[in-house]
């Protein structure tokens with residue numbers, strides 16, 4: 581068992597509640613829960629906190645991350661849809677000698693899927709008869725589209741591709757565009773599919789979350805990993821992949 585931690589759950593919705601159960605089952609304590617009712621919490625509320633786990637809303641994530649950095653509390657960040665500000669947050673982390681671990685997806689399976697995606701994209705770089713497309717499907721309450729995971733998958737393809745140089749929503753207008761299609765359906769925790777299609781055949785790889793438990797477990801593993809660290813980490817560090 582890891583050292584028992586006093587954890588702040590910043591965002592206590594669908595994910596926050598699952599993370600609470602997993603954290604308690606691993607011997608941790610929840611010292612602070614933040615929702616809209618106490619979103620104005622301050623540095624004093626973070627005083628005895630060992631590590632924070634942030635699963636809130638895209639508009640609130642940056643403010644929450646800054647509060648943790650100013651309080652010297654390491655933070656694992658699950659919220660998606662705020663990544664335009666990542667450079668500022670990485671800069672602030674260095675300036676404050678703080679610790680962050682952002683992940684568009686904390687599940688172990690998805691992080692293995694990210695590696696498979698990069699490898700497949702590198703193989704496909706020489707096979708230009710195949711056209712790539714990403715589809716993500718999520719529950720109807722999801723606020724952002726495309727999903728953070730789909731954007732990470734797209735970045736993995738673009739880095740390894742000789743033809744794709746940007747991702748686009750829904751349709752590829754140019755040959756150099758990689759389309760991400762977003763579907764919303766009742767109760768789907770998160771499914772990501774990449775299709776390489778040609779006139780002759782198609783290759784599809786899919787990750788389908790059966791519940792939110794995998795995201796929650798990964799977030800707690802990440803919090804345990806960063807609790808005594810400084811710097812900028814990813815799930816690759818946690819899983820040593």
Ligand SMILES: NC(=O)C1=CN([C@@H]2O[C@H](COP(=O)(O)OP(=O)(O)OC[C@H]3O[C@@H](n4cnc5c(N)ncnc54)[C@H](OP(=O)(O)O)[C@@H]3O)[C@@H](O)[C@H]2O)C=CC1
Nearest residue numbers: 591592593594595615616619636640658660684685686795
């Ligand atoms: N990285 C990953 O592995 C995963 C990421 N996510 C992402 O995590 C985020 C949260 O998902 P989910 O739990 O499903 O969402 P929910 O809508 O179920 O929960 C959001 C929570 O954030 C709270 N909140 C709202 N405003 C603030 C604020 N200013 N400060 C702190 N908390 C606030 C809400 O409060 P109230 O209860 O009062 O409304 C609620 O408790 C999303 O961005 C989602 O995309 C989701 C799953 C996995």
Ligand SMILES: O=C(O)C1=N[C@H](C(=O)O)C[C@H](O)C1
Nearest residue numbers: 660684685722727728729770
């Ligand atoms: O909002 C969600 O639910 C999820 N969000 C993350 C994302 O945007 O990729 C991760 C997961 O797919 C569930």
